[in-house]
Amino acid sequence: MKEVTVGIDIGGTNTKFGVVDRAGNVLFHDSIKTQQHEEFSDLINDLVKAIRDAIAGLDGSYNLVGIGVGAANGNYYKGTIEHATNLKWKGIIPLAEMLSKPLGVPVLVTNDANAAAVGEMVYGAARNMKDFIVITLGTGLGSGIVSNGKLVNGKHGIAGELGHTTVNYAGRYCNCGKRGCLETYVSATGIKRSVYKLLADHLEPSELRGISFDDLNTKMITEAAIRGDIIAREAFEYSGRILGTKLAETVAHTDPEAIFLFGGLSLAGDLIFKPTIKHMEVNLMPLFRGKVKILPSGLQNQAAPILGASSLVWNHLEEKNQISI
Amino acid sequence: MKEVTVGIDIGGTNTKFGVVDRAGNVLFHDSIKTQQHEEFSDLINDLVKAIRDAIAGLDGSYNLVGIGVGAANGNYYKGTIEHATNLKWKGIIPLAEMLSKPLGVPVLVTNDANAAAVGEMVYGAARNMKDFIVITLGTGLGSGIVSNGKLVNGKHGIAGELGHTTVNYAGRYCNCGKRGCLETYVSATGIKRSVYKLLADHLEPSELRGISFDDLNTKMITEAAIRGDIIAREAFEYSGRILGTKLAETVAHTDPEAIFLFGGLSLAGDLIFKPTIKHMEVNLMPLFRGKVKILPSGLQNQAAPILGASSLVWNHLEEKNQISI
Numbered sequence: 001m002k003e004v005t006v007g008i009d010i011g012g013t014n015t016k017f018g019v020v021d022r023a024g025n026v027l028f029h030d031s032i033k034t035q036q037h038e039e040f041s042d043l044i045n046d047l048v049k050a051i052r053d054a055i056a057g058l059d060g061s062y063n064l065v066g067i068g069v070g071a072a073n074g075n076y077y078k079g080t081i082e083h084a085t086n087l088k089w090k091g092i093i094p095l096a097e098m099l100s101k102p103l104g105v106p107v108l109v110t111n112d113a114n115a116a117a118v119g120e121m122v123y124g125a126a127r128n129m130k131d132f133i134v135i136t137l138g139t140g141l142g143s144g145i146v147s148n149g150k151l152v153n154g155k156h157g158i159a160g161e162l163g164h165t166t167v168n169y170a171g172r173y174c175n176c177g178k179r180g181c182l183e184t185y186v187s188a189t190g191i192k193r194s195v196y197k198l199l200a201d202h203l204e205p206s207e208l209r210g211i212s213f214d215d216l217n218t219k220m221i222t223e224a225a226i227r228g229d230i231i232a233r234e235a236f237e238y239s240g241r242i243l244g245t246k247l248a249e250t251v252a253h254t255d256p257e258a259i260f261l262f263g264g265l266s267l268a269g270d271l272i273f274k275p276t277i278k279h280m281e282v283n284l285m286p287l288f289r290g291k292v293k294i295l296p297s298g299l300q301n302q303a304a305p306i307l308g309a310s311s312l313v314w315n316h317l318e319e320k321n322q323i324s325i
Numbered sequence: 326m327k328e329v330t331v332g333i334d335i336g337g338t339n340t341k342f343g344v345v346d347r348a349g350n351v352l353f354h355d356s357i358k359t360q361q362h363e364e365f366s367d368l369i370n371d372l373v374k375a376i377r378d379a380i381a382g383l384d385g386s387y388n389l390v391g392i393g394v395g396a397a398n399g400n401y402y403k404g405t406i407e408h409a410t411n412l413k414w415k416g417i418i419p420l421a422e423m424l425s426k427p428l429g430v431p432v433l434v435t436n437d438a439n440a441a442a443v444g445e446m447v448y449g450a451a452r453n454m455k456d457f458i459v460i461t462l463g464t465g466l467g468s469g470i471v472s473n474g475k476l477v478n479g480k481h482g483i484a485g486e487l488g489h490t491t492v493n494y495a496g497r498y499c500n501c502g503k504r505g506c507l508e509t510y511v512s513a514t515g516i517k518r519s520v521y522k523l524l525a526d527h528l529e530p531s532e533l534r535g536i537s538f539d540d541l542n543t544k545m546i547t548e549a550a551i552r553g554d555i556i557a558r559e560a561f562e563y564s565g566r567i568l569g570t571k572l573a574e575t576v577a578h579t580d581p582e583a584i585f586l587f588g589g590l591s592l593a594g595d596l597i598f599k600p601t602i603k604h605m606e607v608n609l610m611p612l613f614r615g616k617v618k619i620l621p622s623g624l625q626n627q628a629a630p631i632l633g634a635s636s637l638v639w640n641h642l643e644e645k646n647q648i649s650i
Contacts, residue, residue, distance in 0.1 A: 131480040145578065147479070152472045154580020155456040156616055159472075161577040164610040169570075177611050245494075252486040253470065253578045255479020285489040286502050291481055 001063040006051055007310030009112065010034060010071040012086035017047065018306035019054050019062070022314060024123040026303045027062075028054045040089045041098065048102045067099055067107045068312030070115030070305055077157040079109045085175060108312040110153075112136065112305065114160060116262055116297070117144025118151055118315050119308030125260060125298025132258045133250065134297065135162065135243075137265035140175075141183035141190070147254050150319075162250060163187070167242055186243045188218045188264045194235045195221055206231035222268045236268060240275025244294075247276070248283035251292050262297035262304070269296075326388040331376050332635030334437065335359060335396040337411035342372065343631035344379050344387070347639060349448035351628045352387075353379045365414045366423065373427045392424055392432045393637030395440030395630055402482040404434045410500060433637040435476075437461065437630065439485060441587055441622070442469025443476055443640050444633030450585060450623025457583045458575065459622065460487065460568075462590035465500075466508035466515070472579050475644075487575060488512070492567055511568045513543045513589045519560045520546055531556035547593045561593060565600025569619075572601070573608035576617050587622035587629070594621075 004027065008017045011034060018029030030050060037043040055062055073084040079096025081087070096107040110118075117134040120126040126134075130149040136142040141163035145152040152159045163183035164176050171180025172193060184190055195208055195216065207224050208216065208231055224232035247259055265272055277294050284292070299307055329352065333342040336359060343354030355375060362368040380387055398409040404421025406412070421432040435443075442459040445451040451459075455474040461467040466488035470477040477484045488508035489501050496505025497518060509515050520533055520541065532549050533541065533556055549557035572584055590597055602619050609617070624632055 129480075131484075147472055147477045147484075148475050150473050150475075152477075152579050154472070155454075155582035156580055156613075158612055159456075159578065159580035161580075161610055161612070165574045165577050166608065169608075178608070181610075249490045249574065250578065252490050253484065253575065254477050255481055255484035255486075257480035283491065283494075283503070285486055285506075287483055287486070288481075 001061045003065045004062045005065055005310040005313040006067045007306035008067065008069045009305030009309055010069060016306055017051065018303060020307060020310035024307055026306060027058055029303065029306055035088050040093055044098045064105050066105050066313035068309040069095060069107065069109045070112040070309040071109065072112060074109040074111045075157040076110045076153045079107060108316055110312060111142065113142025114144040114151055115308035115312060117146055119299055119304065119311040120260055120297060121146060122311035122314055123299065123307050125295060129257050131254065132256045132260065134260045134262055137187055137261060137263045139188050141187045145254055165246060167246065182246050186239050191218060191221055191235050191239050191265060192216050194238050195231060198231045198234055204230045208232060218264045225271050236271040237275045240272050241279045244276040244279030245283050247280045251284060251288050256292060258293040258295050260295050260297045266296060326386045328390045329387045330390055330635040330638040331392045332631035333392065333394045334630030334634055335394060341631055342376065343628060345632060345635035349632055351631060352383055354628060354631055360413055365418055369423045389430050391430050391638035393634040394420060394432065394434045395437040395634040396434065397437060399434040399436045400482040401435045401478045404432060433641055435637060436467065438467025439469040439476055440633035440637060442471055444624055444629065444636045445585055445622060446471060447636035447639050448624065448632050450620060454582050456579065457581045457585065459585045459587055462512055462586060462588045464513050466512045470579055490571060492571065507571050511564050516543060516546055516560050516564050516590060517541050519563050520556060523556045523559055529555045533557060543589045550596050561596040562600045565597050566604045569601040569604030570608050572605045576609060576613050581617060583618040583620050585620050585622045591621055
């Protein structure tokens with residue numbers, strides 16, 4: 001019997017799940033709407049049924065060894081989702097327990113960026129690295145830090161919140177309640193806010209002047225920048241300068257081999273990588289200069305959240321084996 | 326035969342060393358002048374002789390199991406001191422090799438702040454912690470980060486340089502070549518610079534107006550503050566505000582249980598702790614508030630650098646044992 005895991009990514013809109021083998025092959029994947037369910041337990045019931053059906057429907061004989069879940073505000077130590085801002089269910093949700101009971105396997109929970117970091121280590125571009133960082137650029141900015149080959153979870157299971165380090169103490173308002181957080185500048189929402197700031201400050205014509213804040217997205221800004229739109233190009237320059245400058249501070253903490261950029265904004269390639277690298281280098285303490293790579297994630301595809309979540313299980317099993325040798 | 330280690334702290338002025346047992350008892354300690362030697366190898370020869378004499382002179386029978394060295398710019402992976410700014414010997418010094426050959430035991434090298442962090446874990450106030458940070462406040466500001474119960478060395482062996490994160494990009498000039506580094510504000514030198522800035526900006530009388538920059542030290546500033554000197558008190562308030570504000574960023578990286586303040590400035594107690602705690606709390610992402618303690622080091626004594634360095638060896642031996650079980 002071949003061992004498989006299930007990776008689940010609970011997002012505000014969709015809950016994606018997939019059956020994954022040790023080599024990172026996604027044998028089956030599907031998606032259900034997250035918030036169409038009245039109670040969170042209804043979502044769990046649907047998920048449990050879908051997972052059972054998926055494994056039963058596979059060609060051959062498979063043994064489910066564990067489930068990994070990535071979710072905003074996922075707590076690794078407690079197996080809970082705590083006060084998620086992107087879900088309608090509030091408070092503390094005992095997710096691991098709710099999934100583990102009917103399926104009879106261990107369930108590991110972490111936040112989506114930490115799952116991405118473990119995914120990068122197990123299946124991605126960090127397979128031979130022990131010290132690296134993954135920055136996920138989605139609606140917000142998430143981060144997962146790996147040191148000594150292990151995910152840094154921290155004392156309370158909430159390490160890696162670089163999105164809420166401060167760029168400007170009198171800066172943009174953030175969902176977290178603070179001002180000037182990195183993610184208010186560097187994320188899908190952040191670059192949109194920057195475009196609007198630049199449109200306000202400058203006189204240059206821009207194709208983005210015809211698009212409302214609600215309609216504007218990263219893809220439009222990227223395409224405009226590729227076509228040479230000055231405001232769009234400057235918005236990437238501005239984002240990269242702020243990201244690179246802050247990453248220099250992060251390097252001084254954990255001295256990583258590489259920092260991987262994952263998701264939305266990172267797909268713009270040189271537009272975001274060039275200014276990020278330039279401004280990180282300039283702001284690094286000289287001892288670190290020329291030593292730290294900024295690279296695209298090795299998991300830039302649809303299945304990445306599922307792979308990231310499932311990798312939690314493989315990583316956990318391997319750590320257990322290591323200790324019991 | 327009882328096992329002992331030797332801890333060595335190579336400073337710009339003195340090289341302190343001591344023989345330490347597993348319980349943290351310093352059985353013998355002494356000090357030699359670092360830079361009175363012409364060649365670095367002369368310092369090593371003197372040290373080797375002094376260590377042999379020290380162990381031979383102890384009551385009872387002892388087995389030296391290893392040597393730990395803390396030194397500015399010490400590189401853990403390479404066992405070297407690299408481009409130290411506080412020593413007259415430049416370039417890369419193969420310290421571990423030079424000590425290990427004549428004494429026939431493993432030699433572990435790290436920077437002084439990392440040694441302090443391991444010391445805190447082995448003998449100090451972090452004995453039951455797996456995620457914490459030590460900030461050493463000396464001439465500069467050093468830091469050692471522990472995550473998952475292990476020192477974060479980083480890919481290049483130079484993690485934990487919080488002294489060179491940036492407070493103000495157009496701020497004070499730093500020895501490292503950058504501007505506005507944390508240690509130019511928060512350290513023995515930093516608070517002195519702050520006193521001089523405050524004396525320049527304000528009209529208030531202060532007993533510190535009669536002391537030259539060269540003569541002024543942390544002890545004088547502390548004593549003046551205790552006597553109610555407004556400028557001295559404001560200098561502590563200013564240092565604590567800057568330190569606390571930056572520590573909020575650090576917490577967002579590794580989510581520690583506690584941050585320990587060690588050395589010079591930290592001996593001023595509430596004068597530095599109160600503003601540091603206050604400004605860290607205010608600047609923390611709400612998720613972290615009330616969770617992270619700022620505490621005095623448990624190794625606030627003369628022998629701390631020796632204990633810190635020797636603890637590298639015990640820590641190393643215990644990690645080896647853990648893996649081989």
